[in-house]
Amino acid sequence: MNVVRRLLTAMVVVFLVAPLVVVAVVSINRNRYMDFPPEGFSLHWYAQLWNDVGWRDAITTSLLVAATSAALAVAIATPMAYVLCAYHIRLAPLLYSLGILPFMLPPVISALGALVFWNSVGHSGRVENIIVSHAIFFSTLPLITVSLAMEAMDPSLPEAAQTLGASPRTTFRTITLPLLVPSMISGYAAAFVLSLNEYIIAFMVSRFSVVTLPIKIVNDLRYGFTPTIAAVAVVFIAIATTTFALFARFGNLLRFLGADPAILERQR
């Protein structure tokens, strides 16, 4: 059993890490063309990311889209999660499903929906379209994190505030909201990272006129590999890993992923 466990774990780690290692190795290759083993070491392709106007624009566009769409996603999800958990509403399961649905369905469906929507509104190919579509698609993530925080919160806390003279509004501002902030941040981080990486919705909504980083990568790949693409990939991997490592360090990653709280005690 022990052998099987080690073997399986090792296999999974190799499977998950191998392509990333290859990409990392390619990214520091001095040669213009990809080859293996690499010949010489160079960070030239990383500098290219910032020096080349095309890449720089794609990066700034992607960061803008990710930052604003994640904020909008949190703004959509937080009041929804709060009301659905704090109040007794008959429609709650239905509304919650509505919030989960976009993310559950294949993204191409949201992508096509957004495409026909912006076409019929006569406002297509704008960066704000991507922002809104991403916000809707990824609002599921903060919806889940904030809902979990609401469920974990002692219902006596707002009641205690009220017996101390706080109106419902004051209670929300001074008690509930401050306690939800960590879950809003983790929801934001998750939406941010996924938006940064999202291709198909951005591609179909942009109608070739807005170029995000994933779109730029795909476009360039049509003309063949370059180590610059590998460099981008490495940056992406670094961002994602750092985000989740920080999450694990400062937030409660295990709880966020739905672990039984008891497990946290067991493993101390």
Added chain:
Amino acid sequence: MSELRRPSRGTWAVLAFPVGMLAVFFLVPFGIMLATSFYHRIEGGFYTPAFELDSWRRLLHGVFIERTLFSIGICLLAGAVCITLAFPFTYFLTRMRRRPHVTLLVLIMSALALSEVIVGFAWSVLLGRAAGISNILVWLGLMDEPAAYQPSFLAVLIGLCYIAFPYCVLTLYPQLTRLDPELTEAAQTMGASPWKTFWTVVVPIGRPIIVAGFLLAFVFTLGSYLIPAFLGRPEHWTLSVFISDQATFNANVPFAAAMALFLTVLSLGVVGLVTWIEGRTRG
């Protein structure tokens, strides 16, 4: 129900923004998409309002049926491979000490967050002729000259497994952490080996979540666009690729809309099945 939980007029006002956003930017587009599927397509990229069943009729044609069956087949296969590996892996993971546990979770989450663009690119490098597995084998003297393993069916399958595996782990994770360790300990005190315990206690208890995880992985891979597009030839394209190809390069939006609605029904059906399974095991 507590007095504080009774919704007031203010409560509905607070709900108005999120529900409004979801309605305008998700439900309305859905409605438009439904309408568009009945529109008349004009050769060259446009469509005009009409009511015709042409696009829906095309769903009965050979190409579409072939794509559908292929998509379902390869995604079922990917889901099966993933769940077979992910279930024991996740079970071991939940029983690890804290440090490797968190480290592996960070790895899993990072892999899940990776853009399909990057996954597709990385595997095309790894399976390619220029800087991939074959080059390592040549370098080690195990092969004479490098070979390309993509585009191919196997490459698509590996790519789909790569994106679905972390997803599978995360769907299994909450339930498996709740599996009482005393259950397996009890089985072992009764003389069952760890293997026997795994097969006679853990797997039977986990059966509903295995089925649920498998189906969710299936829906997830069904949504993949870039993996089949990158690592496969056109005959390896799944519905997602086919739909976006129709909508963008072929400019046949009504047909794409009809296919997207079909895909919605298919996905919702599977998700509904999962919910039913979960509801049944809980009740």
Added chain:
Amino acid sequence: MDVRARGSLRLEGLVKRFGDVEAVAGVTLDLPAGKLISFLGPSGCGKTTTLRMIAGLERPTEGRIYLDGEDITDRPPHLRDIGMVFQTLALFPHLTVAGNIGYGLRIRGVPKTEIDRRVNELLALVSLQGLGDRRISQLSGGQRQRVATARALALEPRLFLLDEPLSALDANLREQLQVELRLLQQKLGITTIMVTHDQREAMTMSDLVVVMNQGRIEQVGEPLEVYRRPETAFVASFIGRTNLLRGEAADGVVRVAGRPFDVVGPVVAGPVTISVRPEDAHLHTTQTPERNALPGRVVFVRDLGELFECYVDCGMDEPVVVAGSPRERVHVEQGQPVGVSFPREACVVVEG
């Protein structure tokens, strides 16, 4: 106004239904100002729901609530002038000790220096001087309880409500804090309503005990009076332990298992239930008296050192329990035939 005159409460026909379930089924009660009143009963008896209606956290389905003669039934909790300690304590985890205690003052816009002064006063009141800057997570269970108490008293409310305030603590600390809380309440003279399922706690702390069962009041009275003169079989067995002897009354004479019993209180013809506390019963190893006694056989002996108990099968549904201090210990063995006598003053006729 004199502080002792504030905080008299009147509950009038309170009913609370949750769907088909009637949690509180008509409670009418006058609670005097300045006293500590305990609502005592098993879980689900409606005591917490009643307290929450007084706090305004639940709206009564029927009935009115008057505070100092004023109808407050429809007033939301934040306008009721109450302080409450919750079962979970409900301390705000994102605020410090001082932040928690001063919360009510801060949201009222009291100047900072005034808040600091008052918080220090309250910290001293609950013996937590110098801990104002601590985070809640750094406190022990007993300290948390004190912070919750100080926070509830910060606004000098008319009513002090306690919902199982000590249930999170272990037994020793619990007994200690029961005394502390009671002394604090007496010092402040604040009308206090406490919900508890622990009869020892209720007996230790209260001026008045309200025993509830299935949404109704079973008995109201001073703790010892309720213990000595239970009105119903439920009260008798919930407050302390008791022996219930089922018998029959005819022609003014009560008979249990055919033997005559003299009892306290009036007797009506028909089935009669008599409650006798274990410590009031006596063991006889030689001869069983004619009146107020039953013959039996020893089933089990529990000798705890500080307490001696003997279980005797007298042909009732349950064994009769005889308890006494070690000094009165009688040497008996399992299976030995004995007699148990029940003095007249200890035989209380109860309902049910």
